[in-house]
Amino acid sequence: MKLLIKIISFLGLGLNIVPAILVFGTYMESDTCKLLMFIGTVMWFGTAPSWMNKKEPETVGE
C-alpha cells in the first residue's frame, strides 16, 4: 500500500514537470499542460504527506 501511495506521489510530481517539457517541445498545448499540472498537484498533496516527514532514526554520534 505504501509503495502504491509513493508511486502515485511520484506520478503526481511527474505530471508537474513532464507536460511542461512537452509544451517546450511544442508537443502539447499550454491549456492541457495546465490541467495536467493541477491534477499532478492534487495527486502529490493527496499522497505525499502520508509518507514524507517520517522521523529519521536517531544516530550515534562520532
Place this chain on the structure above:
Amino acid sequence: MENSKSLVARLNAVNEYEQQAIPGNKLKGWRSFLGTYAGEHTAGTEFVIGPLFVAHGASAIDLVTGLIIGNILAVLSWAFLTAKIAVKTRVTLYFLLEKIAGKKFTLIYNLVNAGLFCFLAGAMIAVAATAVGIPFDMTMPQLTDIYPNNVGWVTTVFVVGAVTTVIAMFGFDQVSKFAMVAAPWMIMVFIAAALAVLPRLGVTELGSFWSVAESTIWTGTPLEGQSKFGFWHILFFAWFCNMAMHIGMADLSLLRYAKKWQYGFSSATGVFLGHFIAWIASGILYSLFLIESEGSLTFAPGPIAYSAVGVAGAICVVIAGWTTANPTLYRAGLAIQSINPKWKTWKVTLFVGLFTTIAACFPALVMMLLEFVALYGLILMPVGAVIFIDVYLLEKIGLKSNYAESTGSSLNWSVALTWLITLSFCLLLNLVVGVEIFFLGLPGWFIAVLVYVVSSKIIQRK
C-alpha cells in the same frame, strides 16, 4: 484544553536542547540537512527576487556568473564558518550569544531579529495575496508603489494575514511538515513554469536559449526608476542574502545537529535549487510578463505564475508565500516572548501577526525586497563576527571567551560597541561614500572583528 496541551507540547519540542549541547545520539545525517536546506531556500521570496533582477537590468552573463560564484561563496561560508562552530559548540546562536554578550544584549538582539522577521513575513503575506486576489480581479500592486492604494488589496492582505496568523498560533509543527512536503513540488512548478513559457519567448530548442536570454530576458537595461545591477551586485546579493544564517551564525541552531562540519556543504542544495534555478525561472516568467504587457509596471507573482502554468502556479505562489511567512511569524513571536516568558505564546503571535499584516499592506515591502534582505543580513552580521572571534581568537590572545558568563555580566559592552560601531560605519559608508547596501557586509565584517578585538582588550583589562 486539548489544543492548549498540544500547543505546550509543541513549544516544548521546539525548545528542546536550547539550553544545552546536543547529545551525541541526537545528531543527524547528511540526508536530513540536504532536505532541510532544499526546502528552506525554495520559498516565496524566490518569486520576487528573480523578477527584481530583471527589473534592475541584470544582463544574462552577469546573472549566471554572479549567481554561481555568489552561491559558492555562500556554501563555503556555511561550511567553514557556521558548521565548524556549530559542531565545535553544539549550541544555538542564542545560547552562545548569552554566554558571550549577556542576557540584556541577547534580549535586544532578539527584538531586532523579531522586527526583521515581521517584515520578511509581511512581504510573503503580500506575495501570497497577489495569488489569492486573482479570482476577485483585484488591482495588483505596481513596481513603484509604496503605500496601499486600493481597498481590494488591503482586504486580501488582511484575509491572508489573518489566516497565516491563526495557523502560526496553533500549528507550527504541521506547517513546517507541510513546507517539507511542498518543497519538491514547488521546485518542479518553478522549473515547469519557466519551461512552459519559453516557446512564447521564442525559445523552441535548448540551443537558442542563451541568445534569447541575452536579447530578451536579461537585457541589461533596468526598468524605469530602477537602479542598474551588474555582476558584483548579483554576486554579493547571492552571497549575502542569507548572511544572517551563515556569517551571522543563525544556522548554528540547525547545524549543531550535524555529525561533521562538512555537512555545512549540504546548503548547496538550497542555494542551487532556490537561489539559482528558482531565481532564473521566476526571472523568465517576469520577463515574458513584461513583453506581453508591453512594459507594464504591475508586479504580482500570483497572476504571472497563473498565466504560465494555471491553477498549479497560483497555488504555488500561495503555498510558497504562506510556508515562508508562517514559521517566520512564529519565530518572531518566540523572539518577542523572550522579553517576558510568562506572556502567552498565542497572544504574542497574534500581536506580531497584526503588526506584520499591517506592514504587508505596504507594497514597498515587496518592491524593495532586495534591499530589505541585504539590510537584514547586514544588521545581524556583527554578532556572527563576534561569535567567530570569541570561539577562535580571544583565548589565543590572552583574553576570556564567553566573557558575560565568566564575569556574571548581563551586558558585555564589547559586543554592544561592536554592533553599534560596525553598523554606524556601514551607514557612513552608505551615506557619505555612496557604497550600496549590497556591498556593506564584507567591509562591515572586518570592522566588526577589529572593533570586537580592540574593545575586548580594553574592557577585559579594566
